[in-house]
Amino acid sequence: MEQSGASPLLPGTVQDLAAGVVSALRGGDHAPPVVRTVADDGADRLLLAAVRVTGADLLLPNVLLRTAPHETELALFRRALEAFPPRADSAPAIRWSHWAMIRTLRRLEPPGPDGRRGDTPPEPDASRLDAAPWQVLTRQLAVLAALAVPGEECAVTRAARRRPVDVSRGFVRAVRRRDWQQAAGAGRWLTLLDGVPTTLGLEAGLDFVELMGGTDPRVALQVQAARSIRAGVFV
Known part of the structure; x- marks a missing residue:
């Protein structure tokens, strides 16, 4: 808005x-x-x-x-x-x-x-995401984390799917920068992507983001959404 x-x-x-x-x-x-x-x-x-x-x-x-x-x-x-x-x-x-x-x-x-x-x-245009640096890609995906829904397709989802390693790098960067909202949003996307490096430790990373995010329910929303999607209990 x-x-x-x-x-x-x-x-x-x-x-x-x-x-x-x-x-x-x-x-x-x-x-x-x-x-x-x-x-x-x-x-x-x-x-x-x-x-x-x-x-x-x-x-x-x-x-x-x-x-x-x-x-x-x-x-x-x-x-x-x-x-x-x-x-x-x-x-x-x-x-x-x-x-x-x-x-x-x-x-x-x-x-x-x-x-x-x-x-x-x-759909709006999403062509810029393909050429965006991984830092910009992650920032944009975190802002648009509401699009990270199982079974739903759009240009943003396809752009994220083509760049799982870049999104993983962005997740780590956001954690290191203590940007918990961006990290939580990126983590939610990562639950939907194939090809995420196993060395990332996403589940432990989400736990850490939730802990450090404190009482911010916007961070908790993204982390809980990621967990629900990852567990597959609703779909």
Whole structure:
């Protein structure tokens, strides 16, 4: 999401949403209280912005568990998409995040009266990822970790699949730089890739990232997503 003058309350609300996703991935309740208590007559812009920042991962437990999201949660997800569309000059990461949300919405929303769901728009361009230095590749993949979902294909997934060693190098670099969010996002991608060096020690690395990430639920979300995907318990 691109928003100038964003509320100082936004990061805390994003963390609340991320904590709810983590709880669901660990087998607890899904929607956090801030979502479940929103009235049907509309959510405030702060919550919509937080949903947009959280992106497709807000509904990740539903995707992995193959369950229907709560109506209020799905409505918030849809309204966040409408409230914060990409601008004409938006960065590719913004466009991809928006596209990922639409793909998730189409997958989970009830079909219309004709039994059909809406179409997912064409993918944004991802050609730069193939030529990007491994440091840039890892940074971009970490930002787009919500696209790292089993069984889902897109240009970003294919670019990551072609460069498992580079993503592994990026994971190690992020750990050494103590960039726990980037490390967690890269680790999530690595759970989906073939050809990851066995010397990487990904499972132990994810444990370390979770420990050092402290109480940041955004880090915990990516680590827990990686573990769930790695264990294959939901798919």
